[in-house]
Amino acid sequence: MSGTTPAWGSEDADARDGAWGAGDLLVTGEAVALDLPAASLGVRVLSGLVDLVAQGVLLVLGLVLVAIAAPDDALAAAGSVVVTATTLVLGPAAVETLTSGRSLGKLVLGLRTVRDDAGPPSFHHCFVRHLVSVVEVWVMAGVPALVSALLSRRGKRLGDLVAGTYVVRDRFALRLPWPVTMPPPLAAWAARADIAPLPDALALTVHRLLGRGEGLDPRAHERLLLHTAAEVARHVAPAPPQGTPPGAFLAAVSAERRARDERRLRGEVAQRQRLARRP
Structure with missing residues (x-):
């Protein structure tokens, strides 16, 4: 110099x-x-409950329609698998991908899912999140998700840890x-x-x-x-x-x-x- x-x-x-x-x-x-501030656990739980109710209603309606429309038990079983996978994994993953990380519950409460680098999640990220949620939320009643969120610095549930995502508040003032x-x-x-x-x-x-x-x-x-x-x-x-x-x-x-x-x-x-x- x-x-x-x-x-x-x-x-x-x-x-x-x-x-x-x-x-x-x-x-x-x-x-x-x-x-980007991580969402608090209480707000995330409320958002998750909204999503669970919406998914539960769609799942019940889908299973009822399959049971009525299917001509035999084999097709009814196959249709039930398709409806369950679409309602719990594929559908929510597609919605969050198209809306840059927003589900119904997140939209209501002003939350958004982002990658660890704060970018919008891809379909792969969203698919992994919801695939893991079938076990940690639906099968195990959300206990692993709650424990993981309490221990994680960013409030991540297991699906977030595997997918490399976390949930942030989408409504905050940037000064x-x-x-x-x-x-x-x-x-x-x-x-x-x-x-x-x-x-x-x-x-x-x-x-x-x-x-x-x-x-x-x-x-x-x-x-x-x-x-x-x-x-x-x-x-x-x-x-x-x-x-x-x-x-x-x-x-x-x-x-x-x-x-x-x-x-x-x-x-x-x-x-x-x-x-x-x-x-």
């Missing part, structure tokens, strides 16, 4: 491994953590913080600096330090600023002016990254508009 590097401290293991780690959070392009302000003395330097993409965990650490660092012990906050600034400096060239405080350096990098992203997005929108106007 060219230029004179500010005298920031060396790496601090306690700071690196402290309370600002990314954990299981999702990180947006602006280093905003999106922690985005105000963008970081560019320190005026560093605006000219940041405009010409080469800022490489930051790893998600590091970008999230910067965002949290600038947004909520005042809640930390002052000495711990200073150590974290020094360590994080040294880590970010590896992705920036040239170095900021000598004597730049680490907090100001981090604010300048964060603000410039946001400004460049906004300019890039505006350029892409303008280009699409120009292309759309061409005959």
Whole structure:
């Protein structure tokens, strides 16, 4: 890296491994953590009861229709198997796939099934969830599901553990913080600096330090600023002016990254508009 590097401290293991780690959070392009909150056990139980009642009604109606329409016992048995599999496994899996993880009960109570990476579940995920639920919910009266949900950090039942999914609250307010302000003395330097993409965990650490660092012990906050600034400096060239405080350096990098992203997005929108106007 060219230029004179500010005298920031060396790496601090306690700071690196402290309370600002990314954990299981999702990180947006602006280093905003999106922690999709797992649904509480009580709400999940209510949602499950709604689904169980709906499935039970459909199952009884289907079995009655098969018993009336089937000409012999063999066809009645085969029809019963088809109705049971469709009502308890195939139908619910198809519904959750088409609705991005929502069943009737989840729709009523504002819940949604997602993958462990918070993406929408595929048919495979939903099929495995409901296949396991035949045993843990219908055969064993939901006892294994309840025990597993109590022990799991995300309230997962056995079907979720096998399928790699969990249930989240679909109705919650997402509050985005105000963008970081560019320190005026560093605006000219940041405009010409080469800022490489930051790893998600590091970008999230910067965002949290600038947004909520005042809640930390002052000495711990200073150590974290020094360590994080040294880590970010590896992705920036040239170095900021000598004597730049680490907090100001981090604010300048964060603000410039946001400004460049906004300019890039505006350029892409303008280009699409120009292309759309061409005959």
